[in-house]
Amino acid sequence: MVIGLTGATLAFREEILDALNPGVRTVAVQSAPVMAPQQIMQAARLVKPHERVTSIILYDTPGSSARVGLAPAPGERKGETVYLNPYNGALLPELHYEGFFEWVEQLHRFLLLPRDPGKMVSGVLAFCLMGLALSGLYLRWPRRVWDWRTWLTFDTRMKGRSFLWGLHSVVGTWVMVVFLVFTMSGVYWAFDPIRDMADGWMGTLRPPRDAAPKPKTPKADKPAKAEAADLTASWATFEQNAPNWHMAFLRPPERASAPLQILWVAKDAPHVRARSSMSINQQTGALLKNELYADKPVGARFQSTIYPLHLGTYFGVVGQLIVFIAALALPGFGITGWMLYLNRRRQKRIARAERAQFAASAPAGAQDDPVLMAYASQTGQAERLALQSAAALQKAGVAVHVHSLEKLTPPQLGKYRRALFVASSFGEGEPPDSARRFSRLLNAAKEELKHVQYAVLALGDRNYAEFCGFGRTLDQRLAVLGAQPLHPMIEVDNGDAGALARWGNALRGLMGNDAAEVALTAAADDSDYASWRLDQRVLLNPGSIGLPLYEITLTGAIGEGWRPGALVDIWPGHYGPDAAPRRYSLASIPQDGSMQLVVRQVRCERGLGLASGWLTDQAAIGDEVRVRLIANPSFDAYPQPAPAIYIGNGSGIAGLRSHLRARVLEGAQRNWLIFGERQQEHDAVCAEEIRGWRAQGFLPELDLVYSRDVTGGGYVQDCMRDRADTLRNWIADGAVIFVCGSLQGMAGGVDDALAAIISRAQLEQLTEEGRYRRDVY
Template sequence: MKRDSLPAGVTPASPAASQPIASRRWTLPTWKQAWFQLHWFVGITAGTVLVVIGLSGALLVFKEEMLDLANPGVRHVPAQNAPALAPQQVAEAVRAAHPERRVASVIVYSAPGTAARVGLAALPGQPRGESVYVHPYTGALQPHLAGEAAFEWIEFLHRWLLLERETGKPVTGTLALCLLGLALSGLYLRWPRNARNWRTWLTFDTRLKGRSFLWALHAVAGTWALVAYLVFTLTGAYWAFDVVRSTVDGWAGVKRPPREAPAKASSRMPGGQRAKTMPVDLAPAWNTFVGTAPGWQMAFLRFTDKPNDPIQVAWLAADAPHPRARGAMTIAPDGTLVKHEPYAAKSAGARALTTLYPLHIGTYFGLPGQIAMMLASLALPGFAVTGWMLYLKRRRQARAARTERARLQAIDGAAGPLAMAAVAPVLVAYASQTGQAESLALRTAAALRSSGTPADVRAVATLAPRDLAGYGEALFVASSYGEGEPPDGARRFARLLAERDDRLPGLRYAVLALGDSAYARFCGFGRALDDRLAALGATRLFAPVEVDNGDEAAVARWSAALACLGAAPLAEVAAGAGAPWQSWTLASRTLLNPGSLGAPLHEVRLEPDGDAATAGWLPGALLELEARHADTVVQAWLAQSGLDGRAVVGEHTLAGLLATSELPDADHRFASAGACAAVLKPLAPRRYSIASLPADGAVELLVRQVRHEQGLGLASGWLTAHAAPGTAVRARLLANPGFAPVDADVPCIYIGNGSGLAGLRGHLRARVAAGRQRNWLVFGERQRAFDSLCAREVQGWAATGFLPELDLVFSRDGEGYVQDRLRARAGLLRAWIGDGAVLFICGSLQGMAGGVDAALADLLGRDTVELLAAEGRIRRDVY
């Protein structure tokens, strides 16, 4: 057992440390540590989004009051010594102003001077109609409420995080449960010894400073807000999860009516005339209501214009215990009372359900309750800030403790050997995912050797940080992978270097960093490597050189800088070069997931033209293609800019150049088409995993259609929607060494999700063609009914023995994710790894790949995972 995994207070020399692991008890401090880790992890992940929900919720608590403050005289007018208009008069006033709209509801109030509210039926295709306010004495329509749209947006943010309703509900519900977990785990973690003393719970010493002050403030404020957070989370979960709501409604004996569908287009008579119906007369029903409920303060009448349809009335008594304690009546158009259910006559369960919303926003307890709920919501940013401060301070303290331990070990340890007198060769180390860094490293070494300078070329995966002390000069060619991460083979080296405390004062070094500026952490690993070496006392030979997508000018700067080591000029390098650009034809595309909750996923088939017919590729290879804007996008830009797209510039029309370029600001006025063409920058090419083999006669891609605020994604939209079959596509084949096949009959485990099946399918087809049967596919998607991608082909492999292990995981069917299935089959995974299996991981970087990495680390150990990656037995193609 490692020293750092021992329980607090137990040293290796203690009796507890010598006991067998199986005999030790899971003690309370260990449980508390586990809860602590869970509390801060949820706090620094979900806590950020909870801040948004808290701030928006605080604004919504006093929504009505703020709207009235911003709109004086709209919803409340000076009381007059005259009777207020009856609902029928209010409805007639609105019909006169909007004869083309149907009045669907009227809300009136008994309080003098309160405007009536009229609901108009939704227009065809709209989810709901709008409301207008009516002067209670004159019938004049009141102005629209300023700020109402803003509050609707805030409510949309608060309830669904600006996502679609059915998508946002479970997200906010999960966040509510996270808040519940934070509240309860925080309560457990701060449980004081003197729990019966209320002062211990609700007060703290303001003279505290530093971390003690932050912890006391965090804990005591959390205790004050605990009840509010329990109310928030439980009521939020009720609205977010349909299964919770139906279960609670069942316990309460309440049956909800089905949700109304969006309004359909109204019927029309022959000749295009709209079929007219007579509006219902509300007077008889209103007279019945007033006679039955004389002590009302609010009445909400809902009705249709269909003959004989009853009028539904929800009403609030003057002595109602809270704003949602409403009774209900059903009254026929002729005034006959069909059904009467006062609030007091409802079942206890039904009355309890009406309290959920007033409790959630605090109106159940009046103004004090609203203030309390608003303050609890506003406290969430404070918890996030103090929580982060505590977390970062703890991390700094841990680093300081490690430094002190290292100093003690250095004092106790023997002195290192004297430096060698002989000059060591220059180390040229590379960290490569796709082979670009390796190619540049080999050329760098060749330039050194050609001038008589010895050079050792080594992959970072074969190095340990202590090896650097044996070199006087070291050159690092470092690719970044994904969002600035080290390549798979360099992950272990990067971790060990970050943990290293021994300094490297005798090392002179330089870094050539490869990256893509489209990512937020451009050249992230190269920069981190340079910073870490400098922090360990190494000396820069020259400033880091950063290469953006194979920029040859940057490579030339690297070549010139190497002159300080006497290197010859670097041979001409086209970083990232692959096969030449060729012409392909978009032969067909097939939608693979009709009806899916996810974005459409198409199989796109590209057939070679001419010289492309001789092209070949290995499984796992990539296709890099030139994307194009849709014609509608280019024409819209031309219309706004005032330029003629038919104007010829060189060998192309302006429209043709714009289609393959980043579009300039259309508001900028160019003097001519040539002036516009002179500033155009070509679109960055897009890369896709190839899902087929050369023997299939075509390149097949699995392309997920991306959609954003401006419409469809550039490349995915062009391939799946805009480009017609038969369109020529400029593309080239790229090798992908980090995801290359294994040239041996060893077990292979293929793990992926979504469009990541593309990179796995090519490998599996090659394995089947070679007769190699020890294959295991773990693949995840949303719903089995709609997202069983390439199901016939996959099931065929399983039926013929080429997939003896097949795990298809569908998350929306409640089956979890691929990482969950790996954990469930941990024994088999370890057995396959023990037999020499190679893992291929293809799919989304943020969700699936990170989850799989964490699962592998838990099941195999982080050191084992890094060793497998360094040996090339974990190969990834994630994006």
């Protein structure tokens, strides 16, 4: 963090010094010619008569001061630098605040330690930063490697740990390359063996540092103030051979007989360290050596880029700005990393406390023979009843293990002596999506379950031909495997209170007949419902040959909101015990500021449907609506970034639209919508919104299918078969499939089409992985 802050301070060191010292390193541009090096030398001797000039730096930029370096005083490592007016040689003011930046540089490079140990500490820290950067890259490696949005964007609306992780990981990706440049250049400078090895690769290896210095030849006595040679001829030779020079660094030797060394940078040089060099005879002006930067070996040229890359000057002001931001981000990573660490510790502490509390509440000595309470739930009702049942058993002193069938296997089931199942059915007697894996494994199992006693509470709706189909299948299969029923299977029709009372009596058998009566209810408490206002009602399919389809908008207190794909229970008409709630898919997300539904008006012999008729026709704008949000985990957004395929028809656009709106806000662009209706002219629901998503790049694949058009558009499953190759490619890329709409026809047809395209086994695997999600009715 200290190195990052000091690095950010040094990123614009020269620009800051110039801003704090106006009129020192630059002066007002004049029409007069600038002074030559010989004139600069003479002017320096006038203002510093007792000092020896060791260097002169000149720039061809109009108004740039001449920088004159003086020999260090005895015992000092560095001499003074003075600035002279390039037009008249006048001494300019001293450069202030340079000492502060030199102190910051020592802190940055050596942490204010002595030079050699300071280099070692900085080098170790550079290695540590390299490890943090590369391990962070590994930890956030996404499934969609080639999707730049996955790497470089995150949802800024997230809160808590999710926001911190998004900020930490995404910004870390932005600056990853810069950090690697920092660390590699820092290691290069810090460790002499590494630097020697690298210099050897580049062909720029220096003489050994421990080599004995050459003995100095005794010098003959000479006048104390020997006059140096005139620089005029040498400068003329330089200008003749370097007409495009931008910066020239002259090092006048002590003896007039020694050659003049000039390092210079061309105007078209790739960076500020791209230096060429000349050696010129001071007496005659003859050119002794002229080494151009472009003629240097590749290794030497690469070595010269290390410092400009570290500073960012290799890419000009833009590079400096990038380095400044990256260096400034280092303290930010320290802060966010520490906060993430504290959050993780807090979550572990809470989890330990909850486990300890659960263990403390368990009856003594009962853990040796726990009861398994397993549930198969599509919309949460079976889970609710399973938890109520488990709580009642535990309150009576019976140890209970509660598990979803999603993760349970037959061998795990065989470890229990008593097992209770609360199983809802889906569609035409099928297992819920989360239980399909367990159902398949149980059908293939050969385990002996003669030691297991079991009971099944089957939830269903008699309006379906296969009433309680999965519960019945589960009961029969357990019997085939030898399990013994504690009591006959209990079937529950739409939360029938009598059936639930029989289940409560069965639980009392496990608790002991003298236990208190168990009260179970499939209905929600009144406190679970909230009052919302019917705010708007819009007909989406005027002129359609199908039943009217309405967008219903409700306004109320959003609170913590809901997840994409969530459901809502609606009490039709005035709230009372004679009414029954109806469930709808939410077509909006909390960020919309309202709750939106897409409701198909139902008509039967008795007239309009109870809930759909009230919402679409009978209720007045402004009427109160009692609603209850229902989590829908089987149709929730996938927990990891992945492409998404949305398939549906009719009012199924509701569940798909909530997901797509959330994806648009997240910036997730790889989405595919396959949606079917009757006629494009009348049934193009949400067409404007869909066109907008398409235009913005959020629907790179879009198929709208109209079955009753003159052209004979077919159905969504037909479209899927036509586009089978593309579907396979998307699935291979990790796509998640969401299906929402009518069970009859569409959902079954989509399921069969997918099985034909990718095989039934692979479709089952997608279900187990949570990549095949359905909300059908």
